[in-house]
Amino acid sequence: MTIRLDQALIEATIRLKGAGVEFARQDANLLMMDCLKADRDLLFREPERLLTDQEQSVFEELVERREKREPISHILGKREFWSREFIVNSHVLDPRPDTETLIELALTEMPDMEKPYRVLDLGTGSGCILLTLLAERPKATGVGVDISLDAMKVASANAENLNLENRTSFIEGPWFANVDGKFDLIVSNPPYIPDAVKGELQPEVREFEPHLALFGGEDGLDCYRHIISNAQSYLCGGGWLGFEVGIHQAQDVQKLMQIEGFRDISCANDLAGIARCVFGRI
Template sequence: MAASLRSLVHEASGILRQADVSDVKRDASLLLAYVLNEDVGYLYREPDRRLTEEETRTFKQLVERRAAREPLSHLTGHREFWSLDFLVSGDVLDPRPDSETLIEAVLLSRSQGFKPQRVLDLGTGSGCLLLTILSEIPSATGIGVDLSDAALAIAQENARRLGIKARAEFHRGSWDIDLGEKFDLVISNPPYILTGALADLQPEVRDFEPHLALDGGVDGLDCYRNILSNIRNILRSGGQLVFEVGIGQAPDVGKMMEKAGFSSPQFHKDIGAIERCVSAILRD
């Protein structure tokens, strides 16, 4: 006889626990809800429902892939960021809750009177940062830049799905890009993992996320240096730069920004009380 939803979640949680997955019941429930095309609450409303053979097979395959530490978002193809739904794949960094700190930093300075109209996102990946800012500031337009064509295709599709296509453009390019205009706001969550630390990342990141999105060079700061060396070509005087940084990198990145002509960097903490973003205004 086919198993009930309740027992399937229980069984899958056991398999995921064996594989050292961290939040097993949550992942098992989300995968089962995904197979049924229902919300997670459905599993509790209908705990005794039986799956068809086909549904059971699909669910078991997904649980096996999750047990091999493939990220949940790669299995469902979606990830929520700032309460918006983003398409994701192995071609883009999975949007992280920590990165919402960058959105908060932009909205904080907006509430203090800085009103950006043109936004540039360097290393846009899924487009989550640029598109979230554009969804929060309906009068703004922007450009997302990435070296990865596959990432740009996903960002473009996310812009379409979120109804922001007319206000967001995407271009292939690197940190030294010159788009022939200077923006009010430049944001970037560049790769910042130390090359030597890549092998120690958890399997979901190390084995499934794009290397191009992770490797920040020997001291993790290469991309900040490269972006700052080009900053006067892309950001207007009086414009704002907001960087996401890795754990412990905020003081160094703040100093680099001051050296590049920015005034008094501000540090912004994430929900784990880690300094996650550095923002500053470019002096004349």
């Protein structure tokens, strides 16, 4: 049976809504654009276009995956972050808009476009933080660390896609264990979800994102404790340590940094007004 494009979109939206998908129509549009390899305009320009059998079965497959709450970024294999496209798969955290708050703050601590800043990104995942900072500061170089080799493969592919492979290196291992040298800026968006809230997470996160990227121990602060107590030896004089933090964690992380002697500690809110980043320097 043939079906019109607009009708297919309405049916998919109803199914996705029924499965509890928050932005059902938006996701249906994205899946259709991927299926037809077309831009958004086509959806509005040719609503009466009839889908071929082949297109129908590809679209059906994509909608079924989203109905099972597989993240849209995994299905499409990409996610936009700070206006650049990043490869994303099940081995890396889906880059979040919240993390752009960290980028904003980090860039204000790297004001000189000509300076060869050295950046260390702990828990680099897709590489979205490190690669965005290097793309925005053309003389900067950086190291991304991750305990997951599979995640680092994604970060390396993203570095190549963004033509940043010559200014980037990646190290596999836990936090600072295999890192040498000193950095002007150390950034991290570590796993920070308290173990106990696992059951409350959306299926997209709980069932599809790597648990290594999510959970930070009983109170969610384990990784901050480790990184803060070891960071000083890897920072240049006056160098900055900057974190993304989970909801209600900013004060605790600020305290941990104070105890370790960091100064000029500041906090920034995300677009929803949640304290999302903590920065301090030695």
